[in-house]
Amino acid sequence: MNNDHNAFSSVTNADALPSQATTQDLVRQRREYFEHLFPDTGHGMFINIHWINTYQAMIVPSLSFALPLAVWNLTAFFRQMPQELEQAAMVDGCTPAQAFRKVILPLAAPGVFTTAIITFIAAWNEFLIALSMTNKKSIQTANVIISQFTGTTGRDQPFGSQMAAGVVVTIPLVIAVLLFQRRIVAGLTAGGVK
Numbered sequence: 001m002n003n004d005h006n007a008f009s010s011v012t013n014a015d016a017l018p019s020q021a022t023t024q025d026l027v028r029q030r031r032e033y034f035e036h037l038f039p040d041t042g043h044g045m046f047i048n049i050h051w052i053n054t055y056q057a058m059i060v061p062s063l064s065f066a067l068p069l070a071v072w073n074l075t076a077f078f079r080q081m082p083q084e085l086e087q088a089a090m091v092d093g094c095t096p097a098q099a100f101r102k103v104i105l106p107l108a109a110p111g112v113f114t115t116a117i118i119t120f121i122a123a124w125n126e127f128l129i130a131l132s133m134t135n136k137k138s139i140q141t142a143n144v145i146i147s148q149f150t151g152t153t154g155r156d157q158p159f160g161s162q163m164a165a166g167v168v169v170t171i172p173l174v175i176a177v178l179l180f181q182r183r184i185v186a187g188l189t190a191g192g193v194k
Contacts, residue, residue: 057133058141062126066119073118077111078104110186117184121173142169 051057081104089099105112130141137145146165151158177184 051133053134053136053139055139058126058130061129061133062123065126066122069122070115070119073115074108074111077108077115081107110183113180113183114186117176117180120176124173 085103085107086096086099089103090096094102125143126141127143127147130144131147134140134144142165146162146169149158149162149165
C-alpha cells in the first residue's frame with residue numbers, strides 16, 4: 001500500500017507540475033507524431049533536397065504567398081472585362097489566345113501592373129522565410145541583415161543604425177511608387193467599379 005501511495009503521488013505531482021523531462025518528452029512526442037503525419041514538410045524537406053542557403057529556398061515559399069495574392073487581385077480586373085470584346089476579336093479572325101493578348105490584356109494592364117507592384121512590395125518586405133532558410137551573409141536579404149546589426153558591445157541594439165538602414169532599403173520602393181503612381185491608382189480603382 002505504501003508503494004501504491006508513492007506511485008499515485010508521483011503521477012499526480014507530475015500532472016500538476018510537469019518537470020523539465022516530461023515537457024521535453026511531450027514536445028518530442030508531438031514532433032515525432034507531426035513528422036509521422038507529414039514526413040517531408042517544412043524545413044526538413046529543404047535540408048533533404050539541399051536547398052538551404054539557396055535562392056530557390058526563398059523563392060518557392062514566397063510564391064505560396066504571392067500567387068494567391070496575384071490571383072485574387074487579377075480576378076476582379078478580368079471579371080469586369082466584357083466578354084463581347086473577346087467575341088468581337090474572334091469574329092474579326094483572332095484566335096482565343098490572340099484575342100486575350102491583343103484585346104483583353106491591354107485593357108487589363110492597369111490591374112496587371114498594380115498586382116505586379118503589390119506582389120513586388122510583399123516580396124521585398126518578406127522577412128521570416130529569408131531568416132529561416134539562409135545562414136550565409138552573401139545570400140541574405142537586406143531585411144535580415146538589418147535585423148542582425150549589433151551595437152558596440154554586441155549586447156545593445158543600434159536602433160539609429162537600423163532605422164537609417166530601413167530608410168535606405170525603402171528608397172527603391174518609394175521611387176517605384178512615385179514613378180508608377182498614376183498606373184497604380186488607375187489599377188486599384190479599375191476593379192472596383194461595375
